[in-house]
Amino acid sequence: MQDLFSSPAPEPDLAHLEALKRSLHEHAHRYYVLDAPTIPDAEYDRLFKALQAIETQHPDLTTPDSPTQRVGGKPLDQFVSVRHAVPMLSIKTETDTEASGAENFDGRARRELGLDESAPAVEYVAEPKFDGLAMSLRYEHGVLVQAATRGDGEMGEDVTQNIRTIGQIPLRLPGTVPPVLEVRGEVYMRRDDFERLNEKQRERGLKTFVNTRNAAAGAVRQLDPSIAAQRPLSFYAYGLGEVTPVEAGGPAFGSHFEMLQTLKNWGFPVSELVQIARGATELVAYYQFIGAQRDGLGFDIDGVVYKVNSLVLQRRMGFVTREPRWAVAHKFPAQEQLTTVLGIDVQVGRTGKLTPVAKLAPVFVGGVTVTNATLHNEDEARRKDVRIGDTVIVRRAGDVIPEVVGVVLPAEGAERGALFTMPRSCPVCGSAAVREAGEVDYRCTGGLFCSAQRKQAILHFAQRRAVEVEGLGDKLVDQLVDCNVIKTLPDLYRLGLTSLAGLDRMADKSAQNIVEALEKSKQTTLPRFLFGLGIRHVGEATAKALARYFGKLDAIMDAPEEQMLLVNDVGPTVAQSLRTFFDQPHNREVVAQLRACGVTWAEGPPAPVLATPFSGQTFVITGTLPTLGRDEAKDLIEAAGGKVAGSVSKKTTYVVAGTEAGSKLAKALELGVTVLDEQGLKELLDDHS
Ligand code: IVH
Numbered sequence: 182m183q184d185l186f187s188s189p190a191p192e193p194d195l196a197h198l199e200a201l202k203r204s205l206h207e208h209a210h211r212y213y214v215l216d217a218p219t220i221p222d223a224e225y226d227r228l229f230k231a232l233q234a235i236e237t238q239h240p241d242l243t244t245p246d247s248p249t250q251r252v253g254g255k256p257l258d259q260f261v262s263v264r265h266a267v268p269m270l271s272i273k274t275e276t277d278t279e280a281s282g283a284e285n286f287d288g289r290a291r292r293e294l295g296l297d298e299s300a301p302a303v304e305y306v307a308e309p310k311f312d313g314l315a316m317s318l319r320y321e322h323g324v325l326v327q328a329a330t331r332g333d334g335e336m337g338e339d340v341t342q343n344i345r346t347i348g349q350i351p352l353r354l355p356g357t358v359p360p361v362l363e364v365r366g367e368v369y370m371r372r373d374d375f376e377r378l379n380e381k382q383r384e385r386g387l388k389t390f391v392n393t394r395n396a397a398a399g400a401v402r403q404l405d406p407s408i409a410a411q412r413p414l415s416f417y418a419y420g421l422g423e424v425t426p427v428e429a430g431g432p433a434f435g436s437h438f439e440m441l442q443t444l445k446n447w448g449f450p451v452s453e454l455v456q457i458a459r460g461a462t463e464l465v466a467y468y469q470f471i472g473a474q475r476d477g478l479g480f481d482i483d484g485v486v487y488k489v490n491s492l493v494l495q496r497r498m499g500f501v502t503r504e505p506r507w508a509v510a511h512k513f514p515a516q517e518q519l520t521t522v523l524g525i526d527v528q529v530g531r532t533g534k535l536t537p538v539a540k541l542a543p544v545f546v547g548g549v550t551v552t553n554a555t556l557h558n559e560d561e562a563r564r565k566d567v568r569i570g571d572t573v574i575v576r577r578a579g580d581v582i583p584e585v586v587g588v589v590l591p592a593e594g595a596e597r598g599a600l601f602t603m604p605r606s607c608p609v610c611g612s613a614a615v616r617e618a619g620e621v622d623y624r625c626t627g628g629l630f631c632s633a634q635r636k637q638a639i640l641h642f643a644q645r646r647a648v649e650v651e652g653l654g655d656k657l658v659d660q661l662v663d664c665n666v667i668k669t670l671p672d673l674y675r676l677g678l679t680s681l682a683g684l685d686r687m688a689d690k691s692a693q694n695i696v697e698a699l700e701k702s703k704q705t706t707l708p709r710f711l712f713g714l715g716i717r718h719v720g721e722a723t724a725k726a727l728a729r730y731f732g733k734l735d736a737i738m739d740a741p742e743e744q745m746l747l748v749n750d751v752g753p754t755v756a757q758s759l760r761t762f763f764d765q766p767h768n769r770e771v772v773a774q775l776r777a778c779g780v781t782w783a784e785g786p787p788a789p790v791l792a793t794p795f796s797g798q799t800f801v802i803t804g805t806l807p808t809l810g811r812d813e814a815k816d817l818i819e820a821a822g823g824k825v826a827g828s829v830s831k832k833t834t835y836v837v838a839g840t841e842a843g844s845k846l847a848k849a850l851e852l853g854v855t856v857l858d859e860q861g862l863k864e865l866l867d868d869h870s
Contacts, residue, residue: 193239201232205248206353213348214450216851221843246324246353254342256405261339262332266423269317269331269365270503272486272510280465286487286509287461293498293506302460303489306437307467308419309454310484310510313369313397316344317422320362323354330401334503340401343409344368349416351448358447359431363422366449370397371479373853374413383564391574391587392517393481415480418449436490457490464511472513476579479851484512516578519589520544522571525556525601527608529633531641532717533624535614537562537601539573539585547577554585558621559603568598609633629669629767636662638715642670646721647713648705648780651698652691660684670771674699674778703779707734710782714772716762718755726750727759732787734772738763747789749796752868794868795823798834801849804842806859814859817866829854837862 208225212218218225229248236243243250275282290303315331328344329337344350347368354362370378370393378396379389390396400412421440425431434440438457445451454474458467464487471485489495489507498506524540537556544551554575556562567573567585577583591597603623607614612627629635636658643650643658650673661667666680676699681692705713711734712724719727730748731737737745737759745756762768800818802811802825809817814837815825829836829848836849836856849856857865 193235193242195242198232198235198242201228201235202247202353204228205232206351209248209348210351210448212847214448216844216847218844218847221841223841244324245326248352250352251345251348252407252410254345254406256407257342258404260402260404262336263327263329263339264336265317265329265332265334266319266363268503269315269334269337269422270500270505271334272508273504274484275509275511278512278514280468282511283464283468283487284461286511287464290489290498290507294494302463303494304436304491305458305464306441306488306490307456307458307464307471308486308488309452309471309478309482310486310512311367311369311417311419311452312394312481312483313367314394314401316340316366316368316401316416318344318350318364318366319422320354320358320364322360323356323358323362325350325352338402342406343401343403346406346410347414347416349450354447359425360429361423361425361431363424364418364444364449365420365422366416366418368397368401368414368416369393369480370400370413371415371851372481373479373851374415376853378412389564389587392576416450417452418444419451419486434492436492437488437495438490440492458487468511475513476581482513483515484510486510514548516547517574517576517586518544518546519572520551520575522567522569522573522585524569525562525567527604529607529609529625529631529637531634531637531715533607533627533631533634535603535607535623535625537603539567541573541575541585544575546575546583547579549577549583551575551577551583554583556585556601559601559616559623560621562601566600568600570598607631607633632662635667635669639667639670639673641715642713643673643702644713647709648702649709650695650702652695653698657684657687657695669774671774671778674703674775674780703781705780705782707782707784710734710775710780711737714762714768717758719759723750723755729788733784736787738769738772749794794866795821798823799826799832800824800835800837801826801829801833801845802837802839803845804839806837806839809859809862814862817862821866835862835865 205225205228208218208220208228212225232247233249236247236249275286277285287303291300294303296303317329317331317337318325319327319329325341325345327339328341328350329339331337345352372393375390375393375396382389390399396412397414400409400414403409403412418441427433432443434443438455441451441455454471456467458464468485471482475482487509489498495505495507500506521542522539523542526538526540528536528538530536537559539554539556541552541554556565556567565585566588568588571591572589573585574587574589575583576586603614603616605614606612607625607627610625610627610631610633612625612631614623614625616623625631625634627634629638636655639658639662640653640655642648643653658667661676661684664684666676667673676696678692678696681687681695682689707728708721708724711728712719712721726749727737727745731740742753742756742760745751745759746753795818800823802814806814818825823834826833829845829852831852833849833852833854836845836854838846838849838856838858846856
């Protein structure tokens with residue numbers, strides 16, 4: 182109520198208010214949909230606050246389509262059911278993942294259209310099949326009035342409050358749109374947003390989401406819109422529901438593609454991957470093209486959708502039950518499957534690291550049969566709460582190793598196995614297993630006493646990228662270690678024909694081959710030998726850099742940590758690990774014996790080069806840094822061997838962002854490029870100086 186004695190709020194300038202709203206809508210569209218903002222975030226915030234101030238003084242001027250009204254709805258007790266004015270259909274699914282999947286659809290379409298072989302190719306629109314959930318957005322006179330889920334196709338749920346929080350969805354459309362307009366499309370979560378969300382969940386000790394679709398569905402079905410607002414969602418438009426008919430002044434589209442272009446012009450996100458395809462050949466090409474891009478896209482898709490482009494032809498083809506005859510969803514091979522956990526094994530790595538591995542009932546996923554999936558470490562296994570007997574979702578995308586993404590919630594009250602606990606002794610040698618402070622891994626303390634570590638140390642030394650002993654595989658190494666023929670690495674070179682030929686299933690010829698391969702492996706190079714020793718944190722590149730810098734093995738073995746730090750690629754962890762290794766008399770003894778057995782390499786003069794820690798790395802500086810000027814920051818980076826570029830791309834290593842950082846920062850976040858502030862840059866430089 183207006184207090185009689187306080188001065189009345191000033192008369193609002195309606196034209197100014199309208200201009201503010203229009204400007205904010207415009208910039209939100211540029212930011213969220215076009216990904217090309219033209220003002221800094223701070224300027225957007227300033228405009229936003231100005232509008233908020235006016236609306237606080239004149240609440241009656243606040244309209245539902247105001248940019249301030251995206252968040253702020255009250256929590257609901259339940260969702261209200263709504264009837265779709267035009268039912269939301271589903272599409273026939275083609276699971277044949279060969280070219281024939283597309284060819285069959287084209288064949289059917291031609292038959293239904295009565296086209297003979299001489300008739301020209303049918304024109305289709307090919308689109309990604311987004312892996313989210315279908316949404317119907319209803320606009321009346323250009324204002325978003327309702328967002329509803331698909332439900333059973335006839336009745337859905339009103340989730341307007343949650344959908345308003347999606348920046349990509351316009352709250353208000355340009356004046357040219359028809360009075361009634363229902364836009365249909367997919368609400369989904371980008372992969373980078375998903376990763377960030379799960380990271381946050383982990384930090385807060387909350388359960389992580391299994392995949393982007395579940396995360397998106399969970400957000401849409403949140404009763405509290407303030408929670409939904411914290412779950413970053415995106416949207417792609419792909420169709421229409423009820424629209425003012427042509428006779429009543431509605432739009433007259435000739436084709437699906439034309440309709441999508443119009444939706445884009447009205448401010449809706451339409452995927453850049455949508456294409457026109459003529460005939461089966463181009464459908465197949467599209468399927469393969471998108472299939473090849475699949476793992477690199479910013480979002481999950483589970484196939485592609487083909488639609489007859491001409492709306493006249495679509496009408497002629499009509500529907501069978503709830504599915505249009507003019508469209509089909511051509512699926513890709515599944516990247517997720519359900520299976521059962523048969524057991525949880527603990528494996529011992531080369532450096533003694535204990536890794537829990539889920540043993541799974543064999544399942545075909547992402548193109549291979551999976552029987553094992555790493556659970557990484559105890560914390561991860563417990564966080565995922567994977568237990569023996571559980572039904573789990575296994576995912577294998579691209580060439581990534583298969584992983585258990587989550588447990589399918591067991592029925593309430595169902596008996597479950599015990600929560601995983603890492604054994605406190607090594608399952609192979611019985612030595613104590615310890616987890617050092619600040620580490621996630623337990624390690625077997627048995628060292629080369631542990632046969633598991635010995636086996637892997639030998640395999641590591643004998644691998645192609647190390648000294649390479651051709652034909653020395655894991656089966657043979659298992660036997661050699663289990664029969665106690667090999668206790669230390671040098672024993673490898675003491676193997677005689679007789680001891681080899683005496684092993685199970687070892688033909689004379691193979692024994693001879695191994696002896697020859699061992700002989701050949703003695704002529705090696707310093708980097709291969711050094712890498713082959715299996716020192717923690719010393720990979721191939723580091724071994725090469727050390728060899729180049731020091732020239733001789735003895736020089737490396739005796740170098741103090743400070744000197745090692747001068748080598749490109751060597752930081753404190755690596756230097757300490759090298760020192761620890763070579764300070765142990767038994768390791769020096771192994772090296773001496775290998776040399777005594779005749780393992781040799783050429784040694785060169787030392788080639789000390791100044792450390793250029795940033796060589797090969799590209800930086801982009803954006804915004805204002807608190808103390809460093811642009812040029813100063815650039816000089817520092819370049820002095821350390823780095824490059825400074827003007828724009829962000831996948832090749833960018835770091836983005837250094839200060840205040841008022843705008844689109845470059847957004848782009849970095851979108852691409853998942855690491856972002857540093859000035860302090861972070863300085864620390865990076867310090868780490869290497
Ligand atoms: S068109 C009449 N296009 O797939 C056709 N659907 O059953 C109506 N979907 O849950 C759908 N990407 O949410 C269409 N480019 C796309 C799509 C798509 C994903 C989903 C849709 C629905 C299911 C189809």
